[in-house]
Amino acid sequence: MKKEELPKALGSRRNFIKASATALAGFYFVPRHVLGGPGFIAPSDRLRVAGIGVGGMGGNDVRGVFASGKADFIALCDVDDTRAKQSVEAHPKAKYYRDYREMLDKEGDNIDAVTVSSPDHMHAVQAMMAMKMGKHVYVQKPLSHDIYEARVLTEAADQYKVVTQMGNQGSSGEGVRKMVEWYNAGLIGEATRVYCWTDRPVWPQGIPWPEATATPPADLDWDLWLGTAPYKEYVPNLIPFNWRGWWDYGTGALGDMACHIMEPPFRVLGLGYPESAECSVGSVYVGEFQRGYFPESCPPSSHITLRFKRDGKEDLQFHWMDGGIQPARPEELGPNEIMGDGGNGVIIEGTKGKMMCGTYGRDPKLLPTSLTTDINVPETEYRVPGGDRGHYNNWVEACIAGYGSDAYKKLSSPFSVAGPLTESVLMGNLAIRSYDYRVPQSNNPNRFDYPGRGIKLVWDGPNMKITNFEPANQFVKREYREGFSL
Incomplete structure (x- = not known):
């Protein structure tokens, strides 16, 4: 499939699994919590994330998303190797890239969501590429560098049916x-x-x-x-x-x-x-x-x-x-x-x-x-659990649940709010x-x-x-x- 033929929304893997379970009614499945024991989080309930800009504030975003306990960083991207070092060492299994375009092209099938924590002038192009691939996005404030970019990102979030959040944690x-x-x-x-x-x-x-x-x-x-x-x-x-x-x-x-x-x-x-x-x-x-x-x-x-x-x-x-x-x-x-x-x-x-x-x-x-x-x-x-400290988890839970879910409706700063x-x-x-x-x-x-x-x-x-x-x-x-x- 060519990139431009990708579906507008890939949906959440949990929804896919639920749909499959319904279609296969009559088969017996052992509950996930029985298989994994107390505290077990099934693979279908974990978010696979790629980070763009993972030093400085971007490093805080990586730590915040990972601290949810329901997210794994599959890939990391930064143009500054020294600034990225702490995040790279914290996630040794994540593949490291310098060019976000290469990362998204190569890792598109392996990720569900992307964090964007680069300088302001790069927010829009990076977030847009991810959304066009059906990926949920968390974008640092300000959402964009230009008014036009903010409008286009807001419309794209609805068009591609992805879960979005801007990094203004006080909104939670x-x-x-x-x-x-x-x-x-x-x-x-x-x-x-x-x-x-x-x-x-x-x-x-x-x-x-x-x-x-x-x-x-x-x-x-x-x-x-x-x-x-x-x-x-x-x-x-x-x-x-x-x-x-x-x-x-x-x-x-x-x-x-x-x-x-x-x-x-x-x-x-x-x-x-x-x-x-x-x-x-x-x-x-x-x-x-x-x-x-x-x-x-x-x-x-x-x-x-x-x-x-x-x-x-x-x-x-x-x-x-x-x-x-x-x-x-x-x-x-x-x-x-x-x-x-x-x-x-x-x-x-x-x-x-x-x-x-x-x-x-x-x-x-x-x-x-x-x-x-x-x-x-x-x-x-x-009330968002944890208040402003729960801002990342607010987004992670919505990504796992999917666009339009109850968790999605509880987002603090989706692009429909953050864009205007x-x-x-x-x-x-x-x-x-x-x-x-x-x-x-x-x-x-x-x-x-x-x-x-x-x-x-x-x-x-x-x-x-x-x-x-x-x-x-x-x-x-x-x-x-x-x-x-x-």
């Missing part, structure tokens, strides 16, 4: 579920304004691309690391972390933290596509009174304002702040009380009150905080890049105008298009380097 936590119940009980009334903030970035942003180049380390395949991005000579200190501040590879502070911090209000308020976006960004000065212009690099700080239309309700203002910018302290918060968790947080303002939480939706509180101790609201939301969230996160980056879009002045080509500043970008969500500033649409979807596609 207790905190966000409490906040949903508080809001649905009317404790703060109708939400009117949301503030989200982070102290990230903690890597360089708003700087020129380094001039010094070097020979890539022998244990790193630089060309494969670049992947979909335009080819550039290797520069030191970009890997393993500082790539986050460059648009070719990363998505800045928004991409790094917003899927954790914006997720609670998105879930609480049931938000979809924003109607518009505005922004301001922090300046970088390279000399006395001279602002630097470094469009390849994310800014050192930003303030994004998204607006969401809601049927029969007032528009919701949704503020994102990074680089250490924070909203004004609520009057209901005591002078020595910590806002959010110090560096990061969320405040939801309503017509009757306010509530607040930290990163991942942890430690939710009503304001003033004294009200929190008196809450008596029934639990109506499903990621699109709104990346809308902030589209606004930032539009803000820095410049054109030479007609009467002086050495001076520039910035037509994307001081305006509101109007967003047609269903069609993924800015309707009032065409240059912004170049940031909806990027071109890939030859050899990579969706």
Whole structure:
């Protein structure tokens, strides 16, 4: 069978076995638990996994999935042998690859699911290849680098009937579920304004691309690391972390933290596509009174304002702040009380009150905080066993049970949820890049105008298009380097 003829969904092996058992009614089978003894997990109830990007955060993902006790890593893939070493040593039977395409081609018949924990610019092509082969996928946040990629991955998850989860583990936590119940009980009334903030970035942003180049380390395949991005000579200190501040590879502070911090209000308020976006960004000065212009690099700080239309309700203002910018302290918060968790947080303002939480939706509180101790609201939301620590197992159980199963319906961050969230996160980056879009002045080509500043970008969500500033649409979807596609 040619690759393009593969069925859209291969289904779970457990469903196949159950179907076979029904078809062979009349035969006697010894129960699996009798054959294997206490604690035995039948092969049909184990998930065969391949990992793409298995160092750093990817190593955490490998450990988290394996800790479920129901998953085996059949293959591992990384372009950096040194970073991958810990995962490779922990799973000596797993075959090791550098090119994810080779791994999926060779191991396709041996795996059920794939984890994707590579840099942001590679998420979409790697996840899409796996889904087209009928493999379940777990993808680190942000789900994608571009808005278009997020939309295509969301649609593909439904098309290929695979189990999906994004790596924003706070979505499995207790905190966000409490906040949903508080809001649905009317404790703060109708939400009117949301503030989200982070102290990230903690890597360089708003700087020129380094001039010094070097020979890539022998244990790193630089060309494969670049992947979909335009080819550039290797520069030191970009890997393993500082790539986050460059648009070719990363998505800045928004991409790094917003899927954790914006997720609670998105879930609480049931938000979809924003109607518009505005922004301001922090300046970088390279000399006395001279602002630097470094469009390849994310800014050192930003303030994004998204607006969401809601049927029969007032528009919701949704503020994102990074680089250490924070909203004004609520009057209901005591002078020595910590806002959010110090560096990061969320405040939801309503017509009757306010509530607040930290990163991942942890430690939710009503304001003033004294009200929190008196809450008596029934639990109506499903609790993931283990909370945010159960995020991996939440996905593993759903993969084993199969698409559409009860376990699938209990997923915390399937692409149907993670995709629209990621699109709104990346809308902030589209606004930032539009803000820095410049054109030479007609009467002086050495001076520039910035037509994307001081305006509101109007967003047609269903069609993924800015309707009032065409240059912004170049940031909806990027071109890939030859050899990579969706």
